[in-house]
Amino acid sequence: MSAAPEAYLDVVARIARATQAAGRAPGDVTLVAVSKQQPWDAIAPVLAAGQKVFGENRVQEALARWEGKAALLASGGLILHLIGPLQSNKAREAVAHFAVIETLDREKLARALADEVQKQGRRPRLYVQVNTGEEPQKAGILPADADAFIAAARATYGLEPEGLMCIPPADEPAGPHFALLAKIAARNGLKKLSMGMSGDFETAIRFGATSVRVGSAVFGARG
Numbered sequence: 001m002s003a004a005p006e007a008y009l010d011v012v013a014r015i016a017r018a019t020q021a022a023g024r025a026p027g028d029v030t031l032v033a034v035s036k037q038q039p040w041d042a043i044a045p046v047l048a049a050g051q052k053v054f055g056e057n058r059v060q061e062a063l064a065r066w067e068g069k070a071a072l073l074a075s076g077g078l079i080l081h082l083i084g085p086l087q088s089n090k091a092r093e094a095v096a097h098f099a100v101i102e103t104l105d106r107e108k109l110a111r112a113l114a115d116e117v118q119k120q121g122r123r124p125r126l127y128v129q130v131n132t133g134e135e136p137q138k139a140g141i142l143p144a145d146a147d148a149f150i151a152a153a154r155a156t157y158g159l160e161p162e163g164l165m166c167i168p169p170a171d172e173p174a175g176p177h178f179a180l181l182a183k184i185a186a187r188n189g190l191k192k193l194s195m196g197m198s199g200d201f202e203t204a205i206r207f208g209a210t211s212v213r214v215g216s217a218v219f220g221a222r223g
């Protein structure tokens with residue numbers, strides 16, 4: 001077996017240092033290794049090094065990539081997070097294959113997920129995606145609508161989101177967006193924050209991220 005890849009070990013070490021520097025407990029921050037658009041040759045050594053949690057942004061691409069790992073998935077040795085926009089008509093596959101869906105952002109999708117939870121008896125962990133930068137091209141509920149949406153997810157659809165997720169605008173400092181996400185989570189009683197990518201995960205940890213979604217810094221540039 002090959003040695004654990006250096007870039008992966010470096011990200012793991014940087015997460016540990018940032019967690020400690022923020023005065024937080026070791027292990028407080030989960031690395032979601034974003035394997036979208038990566039060749040298997042880049043992923044296999046990271047999996048072999050013990051990484052269990054991977055992030056994917058497309059349902060079909062994820063199923064194709066991980067179909068040979070059904071036993072590992074079933075045993076909990078592999079945990080897939082869906083971090084890309086989800087069409088309601090893919091809710092069935094998303095609920096069947098993902099342990100965590102991070103992109104709940106509208107009522108139609110809440111209804112579709114609730115229906116699948118009922119039918120399949122599987123209950124993936126859910127995050128509400130917030131469009132903190134209010135960018136028209138970006139998915140996510142607007143900050144002003146977040147409280148009402150979270151309340152509806154709970155009361156109308158029987159869903160219990162465990163946290164919030166955001167992708168700050170690429171051309172702005174991320175800190176204020178992370179702070180806003182943390183504030184919305186706190187006032188809604190949500191404990192988990194999925195925020196921070198290759199360029200800003202240490203900042204996100206300072207602002208309270210409980211998971212960071214890191215792709216290129218772990219695997220190299222995407223093809």
Ligand SMILES: *Cc1c(COP(=O)(O)O)cnc(C)c1O
Pocket residue numbers: 034036057083084167197198199213214215216217
């Ligand atoms: C691609 C992607 C990431 C990872 O981005 P990197 O800059 O490669 O770390 C994180 N979050 C989401 C939602 C993504 O689509």
